[in-house]
Amino acid sequence: MDIENKKCYNNERGEARISFEQLTLADDFMFFKVMQDENLCRQLLEVILNKPIEKIVYVKNQESAQTTYDAKCIRMDVYVKDKNHTIYNIEMQKRNTKELPQRTRYYHSTVDQTQLKRGQDYSKLPDSYVIFICTFDLFGVGFGKYTFEPVCIEDKNIHLCDGSHTIFVNAKGVADDQKLQEFIDYLRTGKVSESLFIKQLDDAVKVASHNAKWREEYEMLIMQEQYLLNQGREEGREEERENHFKSIMKLINSGVLSLEDYLEKADDNEEFKKWYLSQK
Known part of the structure; x- marks a missing residue:
């Protein structure tokens, strides 16, 4: 083949x-x-x-x-x-x-x-x-x-x-x-x-x-690889979210954006609130 x-x-x-x-x-x-x-x-x-x-x-x-x-x-x-x-x-x-x-x-x-x-x-x-x-x-x-x-x-x-x-x-x-x-x-x-x-x-x-035993071993390896891939993707999303919120804070601290306006209008305001409070 x-x-x-x-x-x-x-x-x-x-x-x-x-x-x-x-x-x-x-x-x-x-x-x-x-x-x-x-x-x-x-x-x-x-x-x-x-x-x-x-x-x-x-x-x-x-x-x-x-x-x-x-x-x-x-x-x-x-x-x-x-x-x-x-x-x-x-x-x-x-x-x-x-x-x-x-x-x-x-x-x-x-x-x-x-x-x-x-x-x-x-x-x-x-x-x-x-x-x-x-x-x-x-x-x-x-x-x-x-x-x-x-x-x-x-x-x-x-x-x-x-x-x-x-x-x-x-x-x-x-x-x-x-x-x-x-x-x-x-x-x-x-x-x-x-x-x-x-x-x-x-x-x-x-x-x-x-070989049934080797088949099972192979499938377990694939599952483990997929788990690590998903874990890495989640960590990547978390890091991206962290960087996004830090960028927002820079705008707020520089006076370009107000904290109240962002919390009122942003789709991720609840997540941002949690992150903001965790930084204090």
């Missing part, structure tokens, strides 16, 4: 909310559930990185990481490491939030701060990969995969070799590797190739779409 033509319902902001049965691997919730399969997760890493990975272990599923009590908390879709202690963070991204490069930087720093114990040498810091699988072309060049590693601007032959790797997979791009292209095609169109891995992915999505 084409990820751009799925039936959906909208929240009050008009944003698409896919019903549980319509979820594909390109949806964050489904991707997280399917990637709980260690074999599929490992194979996906092998396809993206084009190298064998013997074994992975989950650091935590959809890990929430926070370095200090007042720091921004991040929620990672897939957070695993291999036998060499290399860290892999994989994220599914359907919306261009215009800050993905900065987000990868923050994810790298957050992961790094959890890897060394006090007194350990920096040389013990393991390699890390932050991988965003995007349903859009973030850079507009058409590559199926964009790989970034620190390099010297003055001499491109000099690499920093700090162990950090950032990758963006583009579901609308063209890859120079057949296995990656088959994955990209499946992500974008739902096309199941002859690849055993793609068939296993598709089977896993179909099984997940009939």
Whole structure:
């Protein structure tokens, strides 16, 4: 199924909310559930990185990481490491939030701060990969995969070799590797190739779409999101009302408007009265 033509319902902001049965691997919730399969997760890493990975272990599923009590908390879709202690963070991204490069930087720093114990040498810091699988072309060049590693601007032959790797997979791009292209095609169109891995992915999505427990979890997440949206909207209305009343008070204090006239004629006079009395 084409990820751009799925039936959906909208929240009050008009944003698409896919019903549980319509979820594909390109949806964050489904991707997280399917990637709980260690074999599929490992194979996906092998396809993206084009190298064998013997074994992975989950650091935590959809890990929430926070370095200090007042720091921004991040929620990672897939957070695993291999036998060499290399860290892999994989994220599914359907919306261009215009800050993905900065987000990868923050994810790298957050992961790094959890890897060394006090007194350990920096040389013990393991390699890390932050991988965003995007349903859009973030850079507009058409590559199926964009790989970034620190390099010297003055001499491109000099690499920093700090162990950090950032990758963006583009579901609308063209890859120079057949296995990656088959994955990209499946992500974008739902096309199941002859690849055993793609068939296993598709089977896993179909099984997940009939999981009653996951359906309930998904619906609860949507309800929670709607609650937070409504709460934010109410807080926004309250702030707007507060600013409006402050503007009225400025007019009253400057003599442009009399308090009596406003209370007599304004539609919101009762609300203003309550606000006015609360300021005394």
